[in-house]
Amino acid sequence: xxxxIPVSPCSSPYSxxxxxxxxxxxxxxxxxxxxxxxxxxxxxxxECASAGACTSPFxxxxxxxxxxxxxVCGPGFVLNSDNSACVDLNxxxxxxxxxxxxxxxxxxDNGQGFNCSCAIGRSGSPCQDNxxxxxxxxxxxxxxxxxxxxxxxxxxxxSGNSTSQLQICQVPAQLASLxxxxxxxxxxRAITIIIPGVPANSVNGDGTLTAYLIHVTRTAIxxxxxxxxxxxxxxxxxxxxxxxxxxxIDSLLPASTYEISVQAxxxxxxxxxTNILTVTTLNEAPQSLLAPVVNVISDQELEVVLQDxxxxxxxxVISHYIIEYTVVRRSSQPVTPITxxxxxxxxxxxxxxxxxxGLTPATLYRIRAFAVxxxxxxxxxxxxxxxxxxxxxxxxxxxxxSKTSDSIRIAxxxxxxxxxxxxxxxxxxxxQRTQISGQSDTRDALTTSVNVTSQIASVEHELSNLTPAxxxxxxxxxxxxxxxxxxSPLTVTTAVTQPARMGIPTITATSSTSxxxxxxxxxxxxxxxxxxxxxxxxxxxAIANVGVIERATISSARVADQNSAQSHQxxxxxxxxxYSVRVQALNDFLTPGDxxxxxxxxxxxxxxxxxxxxxxxxxxxxNVNVVVTLPPVRFRNGLxxxxxxxxxxxxxxxxxxxxxxxxxPTPGRIEQVFSGLSPHAVYTFTVRACLQSDRSxxxxxxxxxxxxxxxxxxxxxxxTFSSTxxxxxxxxxxxx
Numbered sequence: 001x002x003x004x005i006p007v008s009p010c011s012s013p014y015s016x017x018x019x020x021x022x023x024x025x026x027x028x029x030x031x032x033x034x035x036x037x038x039x040x041x042x043x044x045x046x047e048c049a050s051a052g053a054c055t056s057p058f059x060x061x062x063x064x065x066x067x068x069x070x071x072v073c074g075p076g077f078v079l080n081s082d083n084s085a086c087v088d089l090n091x092x093x094x095x096x097x098x099x100x101x102x103x104x105x106x107x108x109d110n111g112q113g114f115n116c117s118c119a120i121g122r123s124g125s126p127c128q129d130n131x132x133x134x135x136x137x138x139x140x141x142x143x144x145x146x147x148x149x150x151x152x153x154x155x156x157x158x159s160g161n162s163t164s165q166l167q168i169c170q171v172p173a174q175l176a177s178l179x180x181x182x183x184x185x186x187x188x189r190a191i192t193i194i195i196p197g198v199p200a201n202s203v204n205g206d207g208t209l210t211a212y213l214i215h216v217t218r219t220a221i222x223x224x225x226x227x228x229x230x231x232x233x234x235x236x237x238x239x240x241x242x243x244x245x246x247x248x249i250d251s252l253l254p255a256s257t258y259e260i261s262v263q264a265x266x267x268x269x270x271x272x273x274t275n276i277l278t279v280t281t282l283n284e285a286p287q288s289l290l291a292p293v294v295n296v297i298s299d300q301e302l303e304v305v306l307q308d309x310x311x312x313x314x315x316x317v318i319s320h321y322i323i324e325y326t327v328v329r330r331s332s333q334p335v336t337p338i339t340x341x342x343x344x345x346x347x348x349x350x351x352x353x354x355x356x357x358g359l360t361p362a363t364l365y366r367i368r369a370f371a372v373x374x375x376x377x378x379x380x381x382x383x384x385x386x387x388x389x390x391x392x393x394x395x396x397x398x399x400x401x402s403k404t405s406d407s408i409r410i411a412x413x414x415x416x417x418x419x420x421x422x423x424x425x426x427x428x429x430x431x432q433r434t435q436i437s438g439q440s441d442t443r444d445a446l447t448t449s450v451n452v453t454s455q456i457a458s459v460e461h462e463l464s465n466l467t468p469a470x471x472x473x474x475x476x477x478x479x480x481x482x483x484x485x486x487x488s489p490l491t492v493t494t495a496v497t498q499p500a501r502m503g504i505p506t507i508t509a510t511s512s513t514s515x516x517x518x519x520x521x522x523x524x525x526x527x528x529x530x531x532x533x534x535x536x537x538x539x540x541x542a543i544a545n546v547g548v549i550e551r552a553t554i555s556s557a558r559v560a561d562q563n564s565a566q567s568h569q570x571x572x573x574x575x576x577x578x579y580s581v582r583v584q585a586l587n588d589f590l591t592p593g594d595x596x597x598x599x600x601x602x603x604x605x606x607x608x609x610x611x612x613x614x615x616x617x618x619x620x621x622x623n624v625n626v627v628v629t630l631p632p633v634r635f636r637n638g639l640x641x642x643x644x645x646x647x648x649x650x651x652x653x654x655x656x657x658x659x660x661x662x663x664x665p666t667p668g669r670i671e672q673v674f675s676g677l678s679p680h681a682v683y684t685f686t687v688r689a690c691l692q693s694d695r696s697x698x699x700x701x702x703x704x705x706x707x708x709x710x711x712x713x714x715x716x717x718x719x720t721f722s723s724t725x726x727x728x729x730x731x732x733x734x735x736x
Contacts, residue, residue, distance in 0.1 A: 012041035013334045014067065031067035044334070058086035058111060065382070066328045066337070066366070076111030086111075093189070095253060095312055101230050102127035102152075120235070121152035140267060152233070155269045171269035172198060172209060175262055178277040184246070188254035188284040188315065193277070195236070195245040195262055211265040212236040215273065216249055220257035220280075222317045254284035254315035255373070283316035286377030289369050292323075294383050299361035299390035299421065306344070306352040309371055316373025318346045323354055324379075329364035329386075331420040331480075333455060346371075361390035362422035362480065389422030392484030398429075398476050400490070401460055405468035405497035405528065410490070411458045412450065412476050422480025424452040430486065431463055435471035435493070437527040437587075439562065445473075452478075468497045468528035469587070499585035499593030500526035502534075507599055512575030512606040512637065519557060519566040522585050522593075529587030531559045534566055537595065542578035542602075543633040544640070575606030576638030576691075605638025608689040608699040615687055616671075617706035623675035624706050628663055628687060630670065640665055641692025647674060650705070651682035658686070679711040 002009055002024040003017035010017035010026035015036030018025040026036035034042040047053045047069040048062035054071035063070040073079055077086035091097040091114040092105035099105040099116035106115045118127035132138040132154040133147035141147040141156035148155050176196035184192040195212055217231040236247055252258065257280045264271040286309055293305040304323055326339040344354050359365070364386045370377040398410040412427050432445035450461045466472065471493045475486040503520040510516050519534045539552035557568040573579065581599050586592040608631065616627035628643050630636070642665070648658035663672040677683060684705050690698035 010036045012036055012038055013336050014042040029067065042334070056085045066334070074111065076113055093251060100126065119152060156267065172264040172266050172271040174272040175264055175274045177275045178260065178262065180277070182244075183277065183279055186279055186281050188282040189252050190248050190250040191252060191258065191260070191279050191281065192246055192248040193260060193262075193279075195247055196274075197243045197245070198264055209264055209266050210237070212245070212247070213263045213265055213270065214247060214249065215261045215263070216252075217259045218253070218256050219259050219278075221253065221311045222255050222314060224311070226256075252281050253312060254281050255317070256281050283373050283375060285375035286315050286318060286371040286373055287313040288378040289321075289371055289380040291381035291383050292367060292369055294367055294385040296385065296388050297355070299388045300357065300359050302356045302359060302365065302367075302385055302387060304354045304356060304367060304369070306354065306369055308346075308350055308352060314371065314373060316375070318371045318373055320345045320372050321352065321354075321369055322372060322376070323356070323367065323369045325356060326366040327360075327363055328366050328384075330360065330417055331362045331455065332364075332423045333417055335417070359387050360418070361387055362420065363387050389481040391482045392421050392424065392478035392480055393419030394485040395427075395476050395478055395487040397487045397490040398474060400492055403492060403495055405495045406466050407462055407464045408466060408472065408474070408492055408494060409460060409462045410474065410476075411460050413458055414454070414456055415478055420455065420478070420480065422482065424455055424478050424480055426451060426479045427459065427461070427476050428479060428483070429461060429463070429474065429476050431472050431474045433467065433470050434473050434491075436467055436524050437469045437562070438530045439524060441470075441524060466494050467525060468494050469530070470494050496529035496587055496589045498589045498591045499528050499531060499587055501594040502583045502585055502596035504597045504599050505536075505581060505583050507570075507581055507601045509601055509603050510569075512604040513571065513573045515570040515573060515579075515601055515603065517568045517570060517581060517583075519568060519583050521563060521565055524562075527562070527585070527587060528593075529589060531562060531585050531587050533558055533586045534568070535584050535586055535592060536568055536570070537582050537584070538570055539580045540574065540577050541580050541600070543574060544576050544636040544638055545578075546633045548633070573603050574634065574637070575603050576636060578602040605691045605693045605697070607697055608637050608640065608691070609635045615685075615702060615704050617685060617704060619677075619706050619708045621679035621709045621711040622677050623673050624677060624683065624685065624708065625671060625673045626663065626685060626687070627669065627671040630665065631689065636689070637691075639692040640689050641695050642690045643670070644688045644690050644698050644701075645672065645674065645685065646688075646701075647683050647685040649678060649681050650684050658684075662690075677708050679708050682707050 001019045003019045008017055009024065014029045014032045016027045016029060018027065028034050028036045028042035031045055032042040033045045034040050036042050044066055046064045048064045053069060054062040058074050058077045059071045061072045063072060073086035076089055078089045080087050088109055088111055089096070090107045092107045097105045097114050097116070102119055102122050103116040104119045106117060108114055118124070121130050122128060123130055129151050131149045133149045139147045139154050139156070146156070175198065178193065182194040198209060214234040214236065215231050216234065217229055218226050219229055220226055234249060257278060260277045260279060261273040261275065263273050289309065290307040295303040295305070297303050306321055309318060321344045322341055323344060324339060324341040326337050327335060328337055329335060342354070344352060346352070364384055366382050366384050368379045368382045370379050392415055395415060396413045398412050401409040401411050403409065415424065427450040428447055429450060430445050430447045433441060433443045435441055448463070450459060453459060471491060474490045474492065477486045478484040499522060502522060505520060506518040508516050517536060522531060534557040536555045536557060537552045538555070540548060540550050542548060557566055559566060579601055581601065582595040582597065584592045584595045618625040618627070626645060630640060643663040645661040645663060646658040648655040661672065661674060663670055682705055684703055686701045686703040688698040688701035690696070
């Protein structure tokens with residue numbers, strides 16, 4: 001039975017659930033439409049929008065209500081007993097006229113109201129007593145009678161003293177006493193009395209009674225003395241005056257005490273009044289109260305002010321009031337109506353103020369009241385009033401929908417109906433960064449407002465412009481017209497992304513083959529995660545001022561401290577070479593950050609590791625042309641500034657000291673002619689490459705022998721002798 005499970009599928013307010021074998025059917029209560037499900041809840045049907053509502057004549061308007069409607073009659077009409085049609089309001093019989101005591105009320109049919117006209121014996125505006133005695137044509141007094149004007153009428157009194165005249169001119173004798181047994185059971189608006197018959201010998205006058213005058217005075221209402229007493233006289237034509245005559249006095253008010261007396265009238269005047277008979281009409285249901293005045297006191301209290309009925313409207317002693325209040329909406333959402341009522345004892349004052357306490361916040365109540373004597377009166381008009389909003393309840397923490405490195409999308413869960421305490425207008429989302437890249441970093445909380453687009457569904461919201469790899473503390477609270485309590489915090493960390501571009505490193509050459517690099521700290525805002533390594537890219541771009549194109553080498557520097565510069569050694573470099581260096585950071589993201597700008601460094605020169613690639617010696621008889629080819633740049637270890645040349649003769653007569661010279665490298669062919677040599681001799685030439693930065697730093701040198709060519713003798717050898725006393729010096733010159 002799906003209709004009896006704890007959470008019915010037809011749990012929408014005003015829905016109905018009909019179980020059937022293997023299924024069920026959702027529907028809506030009378031006066032509502034829709035599927036009766038949460039997806040399509042029951043909605044109030046506006047019966048007034050249909051053509052058939054309130055179409056009977058004299059309906060002035062149709063008022064739609066929750067689950068029903070009301071037809072309102074036009075002025076001069078009231079609803080009949082079954083509220084199906086409007087009928088004419090008889091203002092005269094219901095004491096809803098303003099005719100004065102000197103006027104007679106005449107109802108007009110079809111809602112036309114009533115007319116006030118002067119009562120018998122009165123005329124003018126305002127109605128004044130007519131003096132019927134002013135002219136014989138306006139009274140029927142006999143010749144032996146004197147006309148005496150009275151209020152609203154006149155009397156005829158005897159004027160002569162003769163016996164015959166007195167016999168003729170006498171008023172009727174006093175009627176028999178009125179008794180309670182002569183009163184038929186009174187209704188709420190009428191009393192029927194039995195007027196005693198008059199013996200024939202007591203009629204007097206001309207032997208004919210013309211009328212009975214019934215005097216009716218209201219002396220009390222609702223068991224309290226009437227504030228004003230007015231006697232109304234009813235005239236009854238005496239027809240069968242010899243017998244008791246019943247007479248109904250109508251147009252009376254309920255729960256009222258009347259004093260009644262009767263006089264008989266002939267053409268000579270009125271008999272003495274009978275005794276006074278006191279009769280009280282029955283109670284009726286009180287009239288409808290005026291619509292109560294409802295004031296909002298707080299989110300849990302309303303004040304109802306009842307306008308007490310006038311005595312003429314209560315139709316009995318009001319013992320108490322019943323105030324009925326019905327819940328129809330909470331936080332603007334329809335709910336299953338729940339009706340409560342309270343009894344309020346009559347305060348016997350102009351107004352009765354009643355507090356309704358223990359109500360729920362932001363709840364619309366439909367309030368009406370009625371008075372009770374011994375009957376229940378009709379309900380007053382309905383007044384709808386809402387209690388004020390209260391602070392919404394604490395919300396559940398938001399949930400994560402998705403997140404990126406710079407945004408978090410959350411779902412704000414709706415508050416239950418009883419926790420909204422009003423129509424939610426906004427959610428206030430507060431988010432505070434507490435960590436970044438694994439380090440504490442508490443910042444001021446930021447807030448953003450989210451308009452509530454649905455009271456019953458989740459609302460998604462994206463927090464943007466966040467920092468990557470940062471922990472945020474997120475709370476949410478609801479606002480109707482009062483601010484609620486923040487939820488418990490949701491802690492979420494944005495995604496890691498590639499680090500930002502590194503700053504330019506500082507590099508210092510420590511030797512001709514090594515350098516020390518200082519990698520700057522990447523700011524916490526730029527790490528976008530915990531930096532695990534720095535990657536150092538080294539590329540040789542020149543050797544001995546000769547540009548080269550080489551592949552870069554990558555080395556990693558493990559990060560020891562996120563907040564300190566990192567030192568890293570570059571080894572295995574070549575002397576006299578220029579290197580470009582740049583760095584990039586690497587965190588948990590798959591892609592490292594952008595490289596820093598390039599910084600260049602040139603290693604110190606070192607002793608060249610090779611002299612030359614080719615040493616050409618071209619000899620003549622007395623000279624040698626030395627041709628040198630520079631070694632490959634990788635062996636130079638710096639810029640070659642000169643070639644040091646040492647040569648000496650080794651055959652036929654060895655020289656002990658070499659002759660030194662040099663060749664300065666110039667663009668093109670590097671050569672130098674060394675002359676002044678001996679023909680047909682063997683010379684040893686030693687060539688060393690020397691650095692330009694320090695010309696005394698040279699390679700170990702490469703030696704090579706060369707033989708000068710022979711030359712023809714140009715003269716005959718001559719010998720010159722000279723002598724001293726003890727020695728002979730021989731000098732010869734040989735020309736070849």
